[in-house]
Amino acid sequence: MLRLALLLSAATLAGTTPQALLAKLLKTPIRAAELPGGFSHAQPEKQALSANARKYHAVGLVDVALKGPDAEDAFAWIVFPNHADAIGDLDNPVVGNGVQVVNTVPGIKESLILTGPLNGKKVTDAAAVVGNVLVQGVVASSKVRLPTAIILLHAAIAHLQKVR
Numbered sequence: 001m002l003r004l005a006l007l008l009s010a011a012t013l014a015g016t017t018p019q020a021l022l023a024k025l026l027k028t029p030i031r032a033a034e035l036p037g038g039f040s041h042a043q044p045e046k047q048a049l050s051a052n053a054r055k056y057h058a059v060g061l062v063d064v065a066l067k068g069p070d071a072e073d074a075f076a077w078i079v080f081p082n083h084a085d086a087i088g089d090l091d092n093p094v095v096g097n098g099v100q101v102v103n104t105v106p107g108i109k110e111s112l113i114l115t116g117p118l119n120g121k122k123v124t125d126a127a128a129v130v131g132n133v134l135v136q137g138v139v140a141s142s143k144v145r146l147p148t149a150i151i152l153l154h155a156a157i158a159h160l161q162k163v164r
Contacts (some may be wrong), residue, residue: 018059018132022046022079024163025062034159036151041067053078053134056089064156070148071121072140075156077133086129093127105150115144126153130160 030042047063059079066073080086090112093101099116111128121140126149128135137152139145 018079018081021133021164022060022062022077025077025079025160028159028163030064030159034155034162035066036155039066039068039073039152039155041065047076049078050094052092052094053089056085056092057081058085058089066152068148070139070141070145072138073148073152074136074138075152076136076138077156077160078136080132080134082132083129086132086134089134090127090129105153113146113149124149126150128153128157130157131164133160135160 026044026046030044032040035042043065044062045065047061049058049061053061057080059081061076061078063076064074066075078086078089080089087110090110093112093114095101097116099114101112102115103113105111105113105126105128108128111126114125114127116123118140121142122144124139124145126137126146135153135156137149137154137156139148139152
């Protein structure tokens with residue numbers, strides 16, 4: 001009986017590995033009801049990690065492109081082995097070339113808001129750490145779209161909590 005309990009415990013723990021969480025984020029459908037008004041067609045896909053994410057030992061990145069009012073609307077999850085690595089990435093963003101940290105997300109202690117140019121657009125990125133995951137809401141538009149990036153961040157956090 002003890003052996004069965006140990007096997008069940010091991011199986012439960014195996015389902016919570018960073019790799020398993022990454023797979024669940026990639027494969028769990030994002031229902032239309034989970035998206036803020038004006039957004040649809042959530043298209044999750046695995047993306048390559050940035051050099052900064054690799055520096056902090058990230059396991060993988062799932063990006064979710066959305067159909068919305070801007071040139072580009074998306075959210076993303078970068079999964080790390082632990083909270084400390086996720087915080088390392090958040091606390092050391094790549095800035096320069098016009099990218100700058102402008103604030104933190106109201107109500108979220110471990111967060112940043114960044115803005116910068118990309119392909120002639122203004123990118124707004126609201127990022128927060130939830131456990132071992134760096135979550136982002138990203139908007140590329142003709143102007144900085146802070147409220148929209150924050151709304152997308154909250155939707156991404158809610159889906160992460162649902163998947164866990």
